[in-house]
Amino acid sequence: MPELPEVETTRRKIEPLLLDRTILExxxxxPHKYRDTHLAAGRRxxxxxxxxxxxxxxxxAAEAAHDQGADSPHDLEFIVHLGMTGGFRLEGGKHTRVTLRTDAGDLYFDDPRRFGKMAVVRPGEYAGMPTLAAMxxxxxxxxxxxxxxxxxxxxxGAVKPWLLSQKPVSGVGNIYADESLWMAGLxxxxxxxxxxxxxxxxxxxxDVMGRAVEAGGSSLGRGEGNYRQHDGLSGLFQHAHNVYGKGGEPCPRCGTPIEKSVxxxxxxxxxxxxxxxxRETV
Known part of the structure; x- marks a missing residue:
């Protein structure tokens, strides 16, 4: 967590707050977790x-910065990985790690478990992010x-780790791998x-990813690391889970108890x- 549906929901929700706004600071x-973020200052x-x-x-590109001899007058990408518990909020709190100040107000990045990362890079220069580069x-x-x-x-090899590698298809994490494999009967x-x-x-x-995006992703549990949108709303796709988090419960297709393993x-x-x-050879 969060996986593609949660990140896409985050994108859709914060886009009106940031689009055409200038980042002030x-x-x-x-700085080791949020690399070169100072390069975003003054850019739209x-x-x-x-x-x-x-x-x-x-x-x-920051024309004014170029005139002043700044290091990077070019277009840039501000990359955000939410990690396990990261998310944007309208107000700061005890788990706020980053404050994004813009000419329209502040947006706060909260991350209780501190796995989230950020980096400002030239477009497509992902050498320091191998998963993104090979996605x-x-x-x-x-x-x-x-x-x-x-x-x-x-x-x-084993299909679930293969899906989680991000190489055959991007954005599929633990929740949506389990749900997709159940739907496919694999x-x-x-x-x-x-x-x-x-x-x-x-x-x-x-199918699973499309429905999860439309439902705003999945919110699990009630702890501080639980995914929710910037306005405090939870995703709804957890109500459509068939197997994830349901160990011991009856399969909705055949009634057999769902098994949980590692x-x-x-x-x-x-x-x-x-x-x-x-088990037979293909």
């Missing part, structure tokens, strides 16, 4: 986009093609998917009846 006390936000689980603020296509875009996905899946450790299995998973990923060091939920492990 980025305040924090952790020309757009907000998302790549997988990364939020991107597009910053216009696969967006699951709801035309670039995510069933034929390409199936070709990769035929050679893949065991989380299944390897080397057949063409038919890969097709089922391809469509499941697109796959690739991640808590994993699946139905042993609907998602059997195919």
């Amino acid at each position: 980025v305040q924090h006390d952790a 936000v020309t757009g907000l986009s998302r790549r997988g689980k990364y939020l991107m603020l597009h910053l216009a 696969g296509p967006e699951p709801l875009s035309a670039d995510f093609r069933e034929e390409d996905f199936a070709e990769l899946a035929a050679q893949a 065991h989380p450790t299944q390897t080397r998917l057949t063409r038919e299995e890969a097709g089922r998973l391809y469509h499941a990923v697109r 796959v690739a060091q991640r808590g994993t939920h699946h139905c042993p009846q609907c998602q059997p492990l195919r």
Whole structure:
């Protein structure tokens, strides 16, 4: 957490607060976690986009800075990774790590567990962010093609860690991997998917991610690290979960108790009846 649906919801919600606004200052006390954010000062936000689980603020070239001999007069990208518990808020609090000051007011980045990161870079220069640099296509875009996905899946190892790697498709994390695999009827450790299995998973990923985005993502539990939107509202997709977080409960498709295990060091939920492990060689 947060995964693609939560980050996309964040983008949509804060876009009206930042678009065409000028960043005056980025305040924090952790330059090793929030790298080169001083370069954003004096620049106008020309757009907000998302790549997988990364939020991107597009910053216009600072002509005034260029005239004054500043180091970076070029267009820049302000990259934000929310980590496990990061999110923007309208008011500061005890977990505020970054204050984004603009000519329209302040926006606060809260992060109880401190895993969130930020960096200001030249567009596309992601050498310090290898996951972003090697990320696969967006699951709801035309670039995510069933034929390409199936070709990769035929050679893949355990399917859940493969999805979580971000290489076959971007933005799928623990929650949405479990939900997609249940919908596709695939065991989380299944390897080397057949063409038919890969097709089922391809469509499941697109369906799950699309519905989760429209529902504003998933909010789990009531702790301080629980995902919520900048205005305090929670996501709603947790009410549509079929297996994630439901260990021991009956599968909504067949009634078999959902099993919880650990796959690739991640808590994993699946139905042993609907998602059997195919052992024969493909």
